[in-house]
Amino acid sequence: MGKLFFLFALLPILEITILVNVGEQIGGWNTVAIVIATAFLGAYLVRQQGLSTLLSAQQKMQTGTIPGQEMAEGLLLVISGVLLVTPGFITDIFGFLLCLPFTRPIIAKALLKQMSLKVVQASAQQGPFSGTHYQQTSSSNPQQGDIIEGEFENKDDPIKQGLRKPD
Template sequence: MKWLALIFIVVPVLEIGILLWSGNTFGLLPTIIIILGTGILGAYLAKKQGLKAIRDVQIQMKNFQAPGDAMVNAVFIFAGGLLLLSPGFITDLFGFLFLFSPTRQLFKPLVYKWIRSKMKNGQIIVM
Protein backbone atom coordinates (compact mmCIF):
# COMPACT_ATOMS: atom_id res chain seq x y z
CA MET A 1 0.00 0.00 0.00
CA LYS A 2 2.95 2.33 0.52
CA TRP A 3 3.77 2.23 -3.17
CA LEU A 4 0.18 3.15 -4.03
CA ALA A 5 0.37 6.28 -1.87
CA LEU A 6 3.70 7.09 -3.48
CA ILE A 7 2.17 6.80 -6.95
CA PHE A 8 -0.69 9.13 -6.01
CA ILE A 9 1.82 11.73 -4.83
CA VAL A 10 4.71 11.39 -7.29
CA VAL A 11 2.80 10.94 -10.55
CA PRO A 12 0.67 14.11 -10.23
CA VAL A 13 3.75 16.15 -9.29
CA LEU A 14 5.61 14.80 -12.34
CA GLU A 15 2.56 15.39 -14.56
CA ILE A 16 2.30 19.02 -13.44
CA GLY A 17 6.01 19.53 -14.06
CA ILE A 18 5.83 18.01 -17.55
CA LEU A 19 2.69 20.01 -18.40
CA LEU A 20 4.39 23.23 -17.28
CA TRP A 21 7.49 22.35 -19.31
CA SER A 22 5.33 21.53 -22.36
CA GLY A 23 3.42 24.79 -21.99
CA ASN A 24 6.65 26.78 -21.82
CA THR A 25 8.29 24.87 -24.67
CA PHE A 26 5.44 24.43 -27.15
CA GLY A 27 2.94 27.01 -25.90
CA LEU A 28 -0.34 26.80 -24.07
CA LEU A 29 -2.62 26.11 -27.06
CA PRO A 30 -0.54 23.25 -28.54
CA THR A 31 -0.29 21.64 -25.09
CA ILE A 32 -4.06 21.84 -24.61
CA ILE A 33 -4.64 20.45 -28.12
CA ILE A 34 -2.30 17.52 -27.41
CA ILE A 35 -4.06 16.77 -24.12
CA LEU A 36 -7.52 16.93 -25.71
CA GLY A 37 -6.34 14.93 -28.73
CA THR A 38 -4.95 12.09 -26.67
CA GLY A 39 -8.13 12.06 -24.59
CA ILE A 40 -10.36 11.81 -27.66
CA LEU A 41 -8.11 9.26 -29.38
CA GLY A 42 -7.88 7.29 -26.16
CA ALA A 43 -11.65 7.20 -25.72
CA TYR A 44 -12.07 5.97 -29.30
CA LEU A 45 -9.38 3.29 -29.01
CA ALA A 46 -10.57 2.16 -25.58
CA LYS A 47 -14.12 1.75 -26.88
CA LYS A 48 -12.95 -0.18 -29.95
CA GLN A 49 -10.55 -2.42 -28.00
CA GLY A 50 -13.00 -2.79 -25.11
CA LEU A 51 -15.79 -4.08 -27.35
CA LYS A 52 -13.35 -6.59 -28.86
CA ALA A 53 -12.30 -7.71 -25.36
CA ILE A 54 -15.94 -8.21 -24.34
CA ARG A 55 -16.54 -10.29 -27.48
CA ASP A 56 -13.46 -12.39 -26.69
CA VAL A 57 -14.73 -13.05 -23.15
CA GLN A 58 -18.17 -13.99 -24.48
CA ILE A 59 -16.73 -16.34 -27.09
CA GLN A 60 -14.53 -18.10 -24.55
CA MET A 61 -17.42 -18.49 -22.11
CA LYS A 62 -19.68 -19.74 -24.90
CA ASN A 63 -17.05 -22.41 -25.67
CA PHE A 64 -16.88 -23.35 -21.96
CA GLN A 65 -13.34 -22.00 -21.63
CA ALA A 66 -12.08 -19.97 -18.70
CA PRO A 67 -11.80 -16.39 -19.98
CA GLY A 68 -8.82 -15.57 -17.76
CA ASP A 69 -6.53 -14.04 -20.38
CA ALA A 70 -9.41 -12.22 -22.06
CA MET A 71 -10.47 -10.80 -18.68
CA VAL A 72 -6.95 -9.54 -17.98
CA ASN A 73 -6.94 -7.91 -21.43
CA ALA A 74 -10.27 -6.26 -20.64
CA VAL A 75 -8.93 -4.88 -17.35
CA PHE A 76 -5.84 -3.50 -19.10
CA ILE A 77 -7.98 -1.88 -21.79
CA PHE A 78 -10.28 -0.33 -19.19
CA ALA A 79 -7.31 0.98 -17.20
CA GLY A 80 -5.68 2.28 -20.38
CA GLY A 81 -8.84 4.12 -21.33
CA LEU A 82 -9.07 5.72 -17.90
CA LEU A 83 -5.43 6.75 -18.02
CA LEU A 84 -5.88 8.33 -21.45
CA LEU A 85 -8.89 10.31 -20.28
CA SER A 86 -6.90 11.86 -17.44
CA PRO A 87 -4.79 14.84 -18.51
CA GLY A 88 -1.06 14.31 -18.55
CA PHE A 89 1.72 12.83 -20.60
CA ILE A 90 2.82 10.06 -18.22
CA THR A 91 -0.71 8.72 -17.85
CA ASP A 92 -1.14 8.97 -21.62
CA LEU A 93 2.02 6.95 -22.18
CA PHE A 94 0.87 4.15 -19.88
CA GLY A 95 -2.66 4.37 -21.28
CA PHE A 96 -1.41 3.74 -24.81
CA LEU A 97 0.91 0.96 -23.59
CA PHE A 98 -2.08 -0.75 -21.94
CA LEU A 99 -4.29 -0.39 -25.02
CA PHE A 100 -1.99 -1.98 -27.58
CA SER A 101 -1.66 -5.75 -27.44
CA PRO A 102 2.10 -6.05 -28.12
CA THR A 103 3.01 -3.69 -25.28
CA ARG A 104 0.25 -5.03 -23.04
CA GLN A 105 1.99 -8.42 -23.21
CA LEU A 106 4.97 -6.88 -21.39
CA PHE A 107 2.83 -6.10 -18.34
CA LYS A 108 0.84 -9.35 -18.19
CA PRO A 109 3.52 -11.44 -16.44
CA LEU A 110 3.59 -8.88 -13.62
CA VAL A 111 -0.19 -9.11 -13.22
CA TYR A 112 -0.17 -12.91 -13.30
CA LYS A 113 2.62 -12.99 -10.72
CA TRP A 114 0.64 -10.60 -8.50
CA ILE A 115 -2.53 -12.72 -8.86
CA ARG A 116 -0.60 -15.92 -8.02
CA SER A 117 0.88 -14.35 -4.89
CA LYS A 118 -2.59 -13.19 -3.78
CA MET A 119 -3.96 -16.70 -4.38
CA LYS A 120 -1.14 -18.25 -2.32
CA ASN A 121 -1.87 -15.85 0.54
CA GLY A 122 -5.59 -16.68 0.38
CA GLN A 123 -6.52 -13.13 -0.56
CA ILE A 124 -7.99 -14.30 -3.88
CA ILE A 125 -10.10 -17.45 -3.94
CA VAL A 126 -10.91 -19.17 -7.23
CA MET A 127 -14.16 -21.12 -7.27
Template structure:
Protein backbone atom coordinates in the same frame (compact mmCIF):
# COMPACT_ATOMS: atom_id res chain seq x y z
CA UNK B 1 5.16 -5.88 4.58
CA UNK B 2 2.76 -4.14 7.01
CA UNK B 3 -0.26 -2.37 5.58
CA UNK B 4 0.95 1.04 6.76
CA UNK B 5 4.21 0.79 4.81
CA UNK B 6 2.34 -0.35 1.68
CA UNK B 7 -0.02 2.60 1.95
CA UNK B 8 2.92 4.96 2.53
CA UNK B 9 4.71 3.62 -0.55
CA UNK B 10 1.52 3.89 -2.61
CA UNK B 11 0.94 7.45 -1.37
CA UNK B 12 4.51 8.42 -2.22
CA UNK B 13 4.13 6.88 -5.69
CA UNK B 14 0.88 8.80 -6.31
CA UNK B 15 2.45 12.10 -5.19
CA UNK B 16 5.48 11.53 -7.44
CA UNK B 17 3.20 10.61 -10.37
CA UNK B 18 1.17 13.78 -9.81
CA UNK B 19 4.34 15.89 -9.75
CA UNK B 20 5.56 14.18 -12.95
CA UNK B 21 2.24 14.84 -14.71
CA UNK B 22 2.16 18.50 -13.70
CA UNK B 23 5.78 18.90 -14.75
CA UNK B 24 5.07 17.31 -18.13
CA UNK B 25 2.14 19.68 -18.73
CA UNK B 26 4.26 22.73 -17.85
CA UNK B 27 7.13 21.48 -20.01
CA UNK B 28 4.82 20.85 -22.97
CA UNK B 29 3.24 24.29 -22.51
CA UNK B 30 6.65 25.93 -22.67
CA UNK B 31 7.65 24.03 -25.81
CA UNK B 32 4.43 23.90 -27.84
CA UNK B 33 2.44 26.72 -26.30
CA UNK B 34 -0.57 26.74 -24.03
CA UNK B 35 -3.22 26.30 -26.74
CA UNK B 36 -1.47 23.33 -28.33
CA UNK B 37 -0.90 21.70 -24.94
CA UNK B 38 -4.55 22.12 -23.98
CA UNK B 39 -5.53 20.69 -27.38
CA UNK B 40 -3.32 17.63 -26.81
CA UNK B 41 -4.78 17.12 -23.33
CA UNK B 42 -8.31 17.40 -24.73
CA UNK B 43 -7.48 14.98 -27.57
CA UNK B 44 -6.03 12.42 -25.13
CA UNK B 45 -9.17 12.71 -22.98
CA UNK B 46 -11.37 12.10 -26.02
CA UNK B 47 -9.18 9.11 -26.97
CA UNK B 48 -9.64 7.74 -23.44
CA UNK B 49 -13.42 8.03 -23.67
CA UNK B 50 -13.39 6.33 -27.09
CA UNK B 51 -11.25 3.47 -25.74
CA UNK B 52 -13.57 2.97 -22.78
CA UNK B 53 -16.65 2.98 -25.02
CA UNK B 54 -15.01 0.50 -27.39
CA UNK B 55 -14.10 -1.78 -24.48
CA UNK B 56 -17.68 -1.61 -23.28
CA UNK B 57 -19.04 -2.56 -26.70
CA UNK B 58 -16.53 -5.40 -27.05
CA UNK B 59 -17.36 -6.70 -23.59
CA UNK B 60 -21.07 -6.56 -24.36
CA UNK B 61 -20.50 -8.43 -27.62
CA UNK B 62 -18.74 -11.22 -25.72
CA UNK B 63 -21.54 -11.37 -23.19
CA UNK B 64 -24.01 -11.82 -26.01
CA UNK B 65 -21.69 -14.43 -27.62
CA UNK B 66 -21.12 -12.47 -30.82
CA UNK B 67 -17.51 -11.40 -30.31
CA UNK B 68 -14.00 -12.73 -29.84
CA UNK B 69 -14.11 -15.03 -32.87
CA UNK B 70 -10.79 -16.79 -33.24
CA UNK B 71 -9.24 -15.41 -30.06
CA UNK B 72 -8.25 -17.39 -27.02
CA UNK B 73 -10.28 -16.24 -23.99
CA UNK B 74 -7.25 -14.91 -22.11
CA UNK B 75 -6.09 -12.93 -25.17
CA UNK B 76 -9.49 -11.33 -25.49
CA UNK B 77 -9.63 -10.55 -21.76
CA UNK B 78 -6.12 -9.06 -21.89
CA UNK B 79 -7.15 -6.90 -24.85
CA UNK B 80 -10.31 -5.76 -23.10
CA UNK B 81 -8.50 -5.04 -19.85
CA UNK B 82 -5.78 -3.25 -21.82
CA UNK B 83 -8.35 -1.02 -23.52
CA UNK B 84 -9.93 -0.12 -20.18
CA UNK B 85 -6.55 0.54 -18.56
CA UNK B 86 -5.40 2.65 -21.52
CA UNK B 87 -8.66 4.56 -21.56
CA UNK B 88 -8.33 5.45 -17.88
CA UNK B 89 -4.67 6.42 -18.36
CA UNK B 90 -5.60 8.67 -21.29
CA UNK B 91 -8.27 10.35 -19.18
CA UNK B 92 -5.69 11.36 -16.58
CA UNK B 93 -4.36 14.77 -17.63
CA UNK B 94 -0.65 14.60 -18.37
CA UNK B 95 1.74 13.06 -20.82
CA UNK B 96 3.41 10.34 -18.74
CA UNK B 97 0.07 8.62 -18.22
CA UNK B 98 -0.60 8.95 -21.97
CA UNK B 99 2.73 7.26 -22.69
CA UNK B 100 1.84 4.42 -20.31
CA UNK B 101 -1.57 4.16 -21.99
CA UNK B 102 0.07 3.82 -25.39
CA UNK B 103 2.40 1.13 -24.07
CA UNK B 104 -0.49 -0.87 -22.61
CA UNK B 105 -2.17 -0.82 -26.04
CA UNK B 106 0.76 -2.75 -27.55
CA UNK B 107 -0.18 -6.46 -27.55
CA UNK B 108 3.24 -7.70 -26.44
CA UNK B 109 3.44 -5.27 -23.49
CA UNK B 110 -0.20 -5.88 -22.55
CA UNK B 111 0.23 -9.66 -22.51
CA UNK B 112 3.41 -9.43 -20.41
CA UNK B 113 1.92 -7.00 -17.86
CA UNK B 114 -1.34 -8.83 -17.32
CA UNK B 115 0.16 -12.33 -17.30
CA UNK B 116 2.70 -11.16 -14.70
CA UNK B 117 -0.11 -9.69 -12.59
CA UNK B 118 -2.15 -12.89 -12.98
CA UNK B 119 0.75 -15.04 -11.77
CA UNK B 120 1.31 -12.77 -8.77
CA UNK B 121 -2.38 -12.72 -7.87
CA UNK B 122 -2.49 -16.53 -7.86
CA UNK B 123 0.35 -16.65 -5.33
CA UNK B 124 -1.31 -14.10 -3.02
CA UNK B 125 -2.88 -15.80 -0.02
CA UNK B 126 -6.63 -15.61 0.44
CA UNK B 127 -6.44 -14.23 3.99
CA UNK B 128 -4.39 -11.21 2.87
CA UNK B 129 -1.23 -11.78 4.93
CA UNK B 130 2.07 -11.57 3.14
CA UNK B 131 4.26 -13.58 2.89
CA UNK B 132 2.01 -16.61 2.74
CA UNK B 133 2.39 -18.97 5.64
CA UNK B 134 3.68 -22.44 4.84
CA UNK B 135 2.97 -23.74 8.33
CA UNK B 136 0.92 -26.61 9.65
CA UNK B 137 -2.48 -27.16 8.04
CA UNK B 138 -5.09 -28.90 10.14
CA UNK B 139 -8.07 -30.45 8.39
CA UNK B 140 -11.36 -30.39 10.19
CA UNK B 141 -15.07 -30.67 9.70
CA UNK B 142 -17.97 -28.64 10.91
CA UNK B 143 -21.29 -29.83 12.28
CA UNK B 144 -24.35 -27.64 12.08
CA UNK B 145 -26.49 -27.83 15.20
CA UNK B 146 -30.11 -27.07 14.57
CA UNK B 147 -32.31 -26.37 17.57
CA UNK B 148 -35.53 -28.36 17.83
CA UNK B 149 -38.84 -26.49 18.23
CA UNK B 150 -39.04 -27.70 21.86
CA UNK B 151 -35.78 -25.91 22.69
CA UNK B 152 -37.09 -22.56 21.53
CA UNK B 153 -39.27 -21.33 24.37
CA UNK B 154 -40.25 -17.71 24.63
CA UNK B 155 -38.37 -15.81 27.32
CA UNK B 156 -40.04 -15.74 30.67
CA UNK B 157 -41.53 -12.55 32.03
CA UNK B 158 -39.23 -10.45 34.17
CA UNK B 159 -39.46 -11.19 37.87
CA UNK B 160 -38.98 -8.77 40.68
CA UNK B 161 -37.32 -9.72 43.93
Protein backbone atom coordinates in the same frame (compact mmCIF):
# COMPACT_ATOMS: atom_id res chain seq x y z
CA MET C 1 2.46 3.53 1.65
CA GLY C 2 5.24 4.54 -0.73
CA LYS C 3 3.23 3.58 -3.81
CA LEU C 4 0.24 5.62 -2.70
CA PHE C 5 2.47 8.59 -1.90
CA PHE C 6 3.93 8.40 -5.40
CA LEU C 7 0.51 8.04 -6.97
CA PHE C 8 -1.22 10.91 -5.19
CA ALA C 9 1.61 13.34 -4.46
CA LEU C 10 4.58 12.91 -6.75
CA LEU C 11 2.81 11.92 -9.97
CA PRO C 12 0.65 15.08 -10.17
CA ILE C 13 3.72 17.22 -9.45
CA LEU C 14 5.64 15.46 -12.25
CA GLU C 15 2.68 15.81 -14.62
CA ILE C 16 2.32 19.53 -13.94
CA THR C 17 6.06 20.07 -14.35
CA ILE C 18 6.09 18.28 -17.71
CA LEU C 19 2.96 20.09 -18.90
CA VAL C 20 4.50 23.46 -18.01
CA ASN C 21 7.80 22.60 -19.73
CA VAL C 22 6.04 21.37 -22.87
CA GLY C 23 3.82 24.45 -22.78
CA GLU C 24 6.91 26.68 -22.70
CA GLN C 25 8.40 24.86 -25.68
CA ILE C 26 5.39 24.59 -28.00
CA GLY C 27 2.85 26.95 -26.43
CA GLY C 28 0.05 26.53 -23.95
CA TRP C 29 -2.77 26.05 -26.43
CA ASN C 30 -0.81 23.46 -28.39
CA THR C 31 -0.17 21.56 -25.16
CA VAL C 32 -3.87 21.64 -24.30
CA ALA C 33 -4.70 20.46 -27.82
CA ILE C 34 -2.30 17.51 -27.46
CA VAL C 35 -3.81 16.54 -24.09
CA ILE C 36 -7.34 16.67 -25.53
CA ALA C 37 -6.30 14.76 -28.67
CA THR C 38 -4.69 11.99 -26.62
CA ALA C 39 -7.87 11.73 -24.52
CA PHE C 40 -10.04 11.31 -27.63
CA LEU C 41 -7.60 8.92 -29.29
CA GLY C 42 -7.34 6.93 -26.07
CA ALA C 43 -11.12 6.73 -25.67
CA TYR C 44 -11.42 5.47 -29.26
CA LEU C 45 -8.70 2.84 -28.75
CA VAL C 46 -10.14 1.66 -25.44
CA ARG C 47 -13.58 1.28 -27.02
CA GLN C 48 -12.21 -0.61 -30.02
CA GLN C 49 -9.99 -2.89 -27.94
CA GLY C 50 -12.73 -3.41 -25.37
CA LEU C 51 -15.13 -4.66 -28.01
CA SER C 52 -12.56 -7.08 -29.44
CA THR C 53 -11.72 -8.33 -25.94
CA LEU C 54 -15.43 -8.80 -25.20
CA LEU C 55 -15.92 -10.80 -28.40
CA SER C 56 -12.93 -12.97 -27.57
CA ALA C 57 -14.27 -13.58 -24.05
CA GLN C 58 -17.69 -14.54 -25.44
CA GLN C 59 -16.10 -17.01 -27.85
CA LYS C 60 -14.16 -18.64 -25.02
CA MET C 61 -17.27 -18.87 -22.84
CA GLN C 62 -19.20 -20.51 -25.68
CA THR C 63 -16.53 -23.20 -25.92
CA GLY C 64 -16.67 -23.73 -22.16
CA THR C 65 -13.31 -22.13 -21.40
CA ILE C 66 -12.85 -19.61 -18.63
CA PRO C 67 -11.80 -16.27 -20.18
CA GLY C 68 -9.18 -15.39 -17.55
CA GLN C 69 -6.83 -13.64 -19.96
CA GLU C 70 -9.69 -11.60 -21.40
CA MET C 71 -10.91 -10.62 -17.95
CA ALA C 72 -7.43 -9.39 -17.04
CA GLU C 73 -7.23 -7.49 -20.32
CA GLY C 74 -10.64 -5.95 -19.64
CA LEU C 75 -9.42 -4.74 -16.26
CA LEU C 76 -6.34 -3.25 -17.91
CA LEU C 77 -8.55 -1.51 -20.46
CA VAL C 78 -10.59 0.10 -17.68
CA ILE C 79 -7.40 1.33 -16.02
CA SER C 80 -6.13 2.47 -19.41
CA GLY C 81 -9.29 4.49 -20.04
CA VAL C 82 -8.93 6.27 -16.72
CA LEU C 83 -5.27 7.03 -17.36
CA LEU C 84 -5.90 8.30 -20.89
CA VAL C 85 -8.61 10.77 -19.91
CA THR C 86 -6.48 12.05 -17.02
CA PRO C 87 -4.57 15.11 -18.27
CA GLY C 88 -0.85 14.53 -18.47
CA PHE C 89 1.83 12.87 -20.53
CA ILE C 90 3.02 10.25 -18.01
CA THR C 91 -0.51 8.92 -17.50
CA ASP C 92 -0.99 8.92 -21.28
CA ILE C 93 2.14 6.81 -21.77
CA PHE C 94 1.00 4.24 -19.21
CA GLY C 95 -2.55 4.37 -20.59
CA PHE C 96 -1.40 3.65 -24.13
CA LEU C 97 0.85 0.82 -22.90
CA LEU C 98 -2.16 -0.82 -21.24
CA CYS C 99 -4.38 -0.20 -24.27
CA LEU C 100 -2.27 -1.25 -27.24
CA PRO C 101 -3.02 -4.76 -28.54
CA PHE C 102 0.61 -5.87 -28.59
CA THR C 103 1.53 -4.76 -25.05
CA ARG C 104 -1.74 -5.43 -23.19
CA PRO C 105 -1.66 -9.27 -23.50
CA ILE C 106 1.90 -9.36 -22.15
CA ILE C 107 0.97 -7.18 -19.17
CA ALA C 108 -2.23 -9.22 -18.60
CA LYS C 109 -0.25 -12.49 -18.51
CA ALA C 110 2.16 -10.99 -16.00
CA LEU C 111 -0.81 -9.75 -13.94
CA LEU C 112 -2.44 -13.19 -13.97
CA LYS C 113 0.82 -14.84 -13.00
CA GLN C 114 1.30 -12.41 -10.11
CA MET C 115 -2.28 -12.92 -8.95
CA SER C 116 -1.97 -16.71 -9.06
CA LEU C 117 1.26 -16.52 -7.04
CA LYS C 118 -0.51 -14.43 -4.40
CA VAL C 119 -3.41 -16.91 -4.23
CA VAL C 120 -1.01 -19.84 -3.85
CA GLN C 121 0.93 -18.01 -1.14
CA ALA C 122 -2.24 -17.09 0.74
CA SER C 123 -3.60 -20.63 0.62
CA ALA C 124 -0.24 -22.04 1.73
CA GLN C 125 -0.15 -19.69 4.72
CA GLN C 126 -3.69 -20.52 5.81
CA GLY C 127 -3.74 -24.22 5.04
CA PRO C 128 -6.87 -26.33 4.80
CA PHE C 129 -7.45 -26.68 8.58
CA SER C 130 -6.18 -23.42 9.99
CA GLY C 131 -9.56 -21.69 10.28
CA THR C 132 -11.03 -20.96 13.70
CA HIS C 133 -14.14 -23.02 12.91
CA TYR C 134 -12.10 -26.22 12.68
CA GLN C 135 -10.22 -25.42 15.86
CA GLN C 136 -13.43 -24.78 17.78
CA THR C 137 -15.27 -27.89 16.66
CA SER C 138 -12.31 -30.23 17.01
CA SER C 139 -12.13 -29.91 20.79
CA SER C 140 -12.26 -33.07 22.88
CA ASN C 141 -15.21 -31.81 24.96
CA PRO C 142 -18.46 -32.80 23.18
CA GLN C 143 -20.43 -30.20 25.15
CA GLN C 144 -18.81 -27.39 23.13
CA GLY C 145 -19.89 -28.76 19.73
CA ASP C 146 -22.48 -27.25 17.41
CA ILE C 147 -25.29 -29.64 18.42
CA ILE C 148 -28.65 -27.95 18.89
CA GLU C 149 -31.55 -29.92 20.31
CA GLY C 150 -35.14 -28.94 19.76
CA GLU C 151 -38.58 -29.88 18.47
CA PHE C 152 -40.29 -28.91 15.25
CA GLU C 153 -43.74 -29.01 13.78
CA ASN C 154 -44.47 -29.30 10.08
CA LYS C 155 -46.93 -26.47 9.40
CA ASP C 156 -47.29 -27.55 5.78
CA ASP C 157 -48.84 -30.89 6.78
CA PRO C 158 -52.26 -31.02 5.01
CA ILE C 159 -53.71 -33.36 7.67
CA LYS C 160 -53.02 -30.91 10.51
CA GLN C 161 -54.41 -28.06 8.46
CA GLY C 162 -57.65 -29.94 7.95
CA LEU C 163 -57.30 -30.05 4.20
CA ARG C 164 -57.06 -33.83 4.09
CA LYS C 165 -58.34 -36.63 6.31
CA PRO C 166 -55.93 -39.25 7.60
CA ASP C 167 -56.05 -42.60 5.76
